[in-house]
Amino acid sequence: MMKQLLILSGKGGTGKTTVASAFVELGKIHAYADCDVDAPNLHLVVAQAPAPTKTDYFGFGKAVIDSLKCIHCGLCEQNCAFGAIENEVIGIYECEGCGVCVELCPVNAIKLSDYSSGNLMLYKSENHVFSTAQLKMGSGASGKLVTAVKKQIPCEMNDNEIVIIDGSPGIGCPVIASISGVDMILIVAEPTISGIHDMKRIIDTARHFNVKCIVCINKFDVNLDNTKKIEKYCSELEIPVIGKIPFDTAVVKAVNSCKSIACYPESMAAIALSEIWNEIRTTLAQGRSFQFKY
Numbered sequence: 001m002m003k004q005l006l007i008l009s010g011k012g013g014t015g016k017t018t019v020a021s022a023f024v025e026l027g028k029i030h031a032y033a034d035c036d037v038d039a040p041n042l043h044l045v046v047a048q049a050p051a052p053t054k055t056d057y058f059g060f061g062k063a064v065i066d067s068l069k070c071i072h073c074g075l076c077e078q079n080c081a082f083g084a085i086e087n088e089v090i091g092i093y094e095c096e097g098c099g100v101c102v103e104l105c106p107v108n109a110i111k112l113s114d115y116s117s118g119n120l121m122l123y124k125s126e127n128h129v130f131s132t133a134q135l136k137m138g139s140g141a142s143g144k145l146v147t148a149v150k151k152q153i154p155c156e157m158n159d160n161e162i163v164i165i166d167g168s169p170g171i172g173c174p175v176i177a178s179i180s181g182v183d184m185i186l187i188v189a190e191p192t193i194s195g196i197h198d199m200k201r202i203i204d205t206a207r208h209f210n211v212k213c214i215v216c217i218n219k220f221d222v223n224l225d226n227t228k229k230i231e232k233y234c235s236e237l238e239i240p241v242i243g244k245i246p247f248d249t250a251v252v253k254a255v256n257s258c259k260s261i262a263c264y265p266e267s268m269a270a271i272a273l274s275e276i277w278n279e280i281r282t283t284l285a286q287g288r289s290f291q292f293k294y
Contacts, residue, residue, distance in 0.1 A: 002031070002161040003284040004182040010198030012169035014190045015218040018251060018261055020166035021045040022273040025262035027281060031153050032164040034132040035146045035178045037118060042166045044258050048130055052121040057133065057148055059117030059141025060097035063090050069109035076101035076110060093138035117141040122152050129154060143173030150181070162284055170198075171205045179206065183284065185213040186242075191226035199230065203239065213239060216276055220244035243276035245269050 007020045017034075024032050024046050034042035063084070065076070070088055077085040080101060084094035090101075092115075102110045117139040123130040131152035133145050146168075153163055165182065168174040179185065185206050189199040199215065206213040215234050220227045227244070234241050250267035254260060261270050 002155065002163055003184075004163045004165060005280065005284065006165045006167050006178055006182040006185045007188060008167040008175060008178070008185055008202050009169060009188045009190075009195075010171060010200075010202040011194060014188045014195060015245070015251075016169075016188050017042055017045060017166055018255070018269075019186070019188050019216070019218070019245075019273065019276075020164055021260040022262045022270065023164050023277050023280075025260045026274055026277045027162060027164070029164050030127060030161060031129045031131075032166070033130070033149055033153055034166045035149055035174060036166060036168040037133045037135045037142055037145045037149065037174060038168065040132045040134060043121075043123070043130070043132060045255075045260055046130070048123040048128075052123045052130075052132075055120040055122075056116040057118045057120050057141070057145055058114045059139060059144050060115065061099075061112035062092060062095045062097055062115040063099070063101050063110050064113045065090060066109045066111075069107050071107055071109070073106060075104045075106070079104055096140060115139075118145050120145075120148055120152065142168075143177040146174045146177035147180070150178070162281065171201050175202075175205065176209075179209050179211055182211060184280075185211055186280065187213055187215045189215055189217050189230055190219055191217060191223040191230060193226070196226060196230060196233070200233070203237065214242045214280075215239055216243045216245060217241065218245045219247040221246050242279055243272055245272045245276075 007016050009016050034040040065088055082094050082096050084091045097112060099112055102112055118133050118135040120133045131149050133149045135142055135145055167178045187199055187202050189195055217227055217230055231241050246268045248267050248269035250264045251261050251269050254264055264270050
């Protein structure tokens with residue numbers, strides 16, 4: 001059965017997509033996904049087929065009032081917890097599709113109508129499958145959309161196949177949906193106060209769902225004291241720090257050129273990422289396990 005490696009950080013801007021795109025290139029990965037449905041960007045870095053197949057995704061319904069049936073009783077407006085109804089008009093962005101108005105309407109003038117929460121996109125060629133999506137503004141179905149993104153990845157791949165999943169920042173619904181079913185989480189941490197704080201949040205989240213995680217430290221040399229704090233914290237939990245990536249201007253050059261850092265194999269960052277990838281690939285492919293305290 002294929003193995004799923006999820007890359008998270010707990011915050012934005014730590015280098016998740018830089019690491020994910022490098023792994024896709026280094027491992028010649030056949031299947032990968034971008035589950036940051038609020039702001040997907042992996043497609044900007046990793047070359048894709050000419051055009052994706054796009055599909056509307058219908059998450060939560062939106063309430064619609066039939067003006068011909070409405071008796072203007074005001075019950076829907078008075079009881080809407082989201083303030084989505086005003087003068088029998090329902091705001092498309094405010095409505096959460098909870099259905100309270102549907103239940104309260106005495107003349108059945110309100111119904112929940114299908115609403116496209118976003119677009120699923122599937123880039124597929126003979127050798128590659130890349131699944132991603134874009135959530136529409138104001139939609140609250142991010143977790144459900146992430147689940148749909150993952151379901152687009154074929155499950156008939158061989159045992160040695162590794163699927164790379166570029167996750168969302170934070171620890172909310174899209175991250176929790178991303179965690180479901182994965183074999184391991186790679187946390188990309190940065191040696192800053194906020195980076196350490198958010199790394200701890202992701203570790204706690206992974207522990208709650210009983211998913212093993214490992215850590216790599218990006219730009220470790222910009223603050224060696226904080227790097228040591230990360231290593232000490234992970235050591236106490238027996239979470240492996242699998243590698244440290246140095247600050248490298250080649251990464252800036254790669255990002256500005258919409259390329260993976262793996263396209264600059266002589267750069268310090270690419271060399272570090274290659275070593276990290278080889279360790280992860282060998283461990284997952286051979287069915288070995290890192291040692292964990294939890």
